[in-house]
């Protein structure tokens with residue numbers, strides 16, 4: 078049942094221009110997806126929702142847009158060049174690579190990121206009989222080795238052998254940590270305060286999978302909040318509460334969301350929770366909220382030789398700020414939103430599929446239809462209504478193709494909340510019908526009230 082839902086969602090996303098597989102005409106490119114005309118609208122709406130809540134509505138948070146490329150020293154100081162890795166083995170028969178920790182967890186053996194290459198290799202040996210290659214069913218694998226996920230590039234490296242690699246950022250937050258001092262020096266921000274950023278991140282994921290869930294190129298929305306050491310946990314609880322409410326305000330059903338506490342914390346972390354969403358295969362991580370202590374700034378103090386401590390202007394105390402983090406992926410949230418909105422029902426005796434998106438997130442806010450496309454007076458009036466509406470509520474679409482029923486179904490499937498039809502009565506009395514996506518109910522309203530009516534529901 079659940080895989081069936083996943084297939085339907087993937088198919089709808091492709092068919093209606095939300096998400097396309099990357100480089101499709103060349104046979105595809107794993108771990109990357111392209112967002113089509115409707116996908117980019119939904120994605121932008123999700124990012125705008127996040128930015129509004131995480132920056133514009135907060136006096137204590139500012140935004141940032143740091144480079145995708147940064148000094149490779151940053152990734153050394155943060156520990157990524159050494160230990161940002163996943164355990165990998167390769168099927169000797171068909172060369173398919175597997176992520177060993179994921180395969181072990183499927184047979185009930187749980188590991189964490191602290192486990193050594195040798196320890197996980199031993200666990201894999203012990204459980205080898207239970208593990209099969211997903212591609213060919215083979216059970217003969219190479220030795221387990223840890224594979225670093227940072228994506229290397231030759232930007233600024235003219236050695237041909239790529240011996241001085243730079244990295245595409247593996248997470249956006251490092252750009253925030255290294256700009257902490259710049260923000261303190263160039264703004265009036267005083268602790269506690271946060272810096273937020275949305276941007277691309279890249280990871281050499283061994284087995285990108287489950288549609289938009291695990292990609293090699295994706296976008297993150299991260300907010301790092303800098304606190305006094307003794308304020309970290311109070312702020313952490315506030316951030317957890319704030320993010321939970323923000324996620325609910327997107328219209329996700331509460332029964333499809335839950336908190337998951339991390340059992341195995343990295344040594345510097347005080348607490349870590351994920352917000353999980355009930356994806357078609359079950360609950361899985363959507364975003365993380367972590368209390369990271371003073372690890373990040375301390376490491377960048379040692380790595381850069383700069384003093385990144387903060388002096389409290391009231392008490393003159395000097396300390397390295399602690400950090401709490403909220404970190405989510407745009408594509409994972411996008412996927413959760415589509416899964417949650419995907420609905421099937423029967424309307425007027427006909428089966429239909431519709432996306433029950435919150436109106437303000439819908440890629441198209443309203444569709445305008447002339448009842449008949451071969452009546453110039455209806456088409457001209459519909460054009461006027463379209464121009465008027467599109468001036469105030471963007472984006473609006475115009476559709477005169479096929480019968481009205483078909484046009485409704487097309488808009489339902491992409492989540493357009495309102496369809497406005499111009500008919501012969503419109504020519505006589507300047508009224509239109511507005512049809513509601515979820516109920517199918519139609520209401521006759523004056524054109525002069527249309528903008529206000531639709532705006533009030535967005």
Ligand code: GAP
Nearest residue numbers: 248250290291292295363364365404405406409
């Ligand atoms: N700065 C902390 C950090 O990056 P993470 O748990 O590795 O933590 C945070 O990633 C979020 O980024 C995840 O909750 C997820 O939403 C998203 N994310 C991580 N890896 C991803 C991938 N390969 N594909 C899509 N989204 C990913």
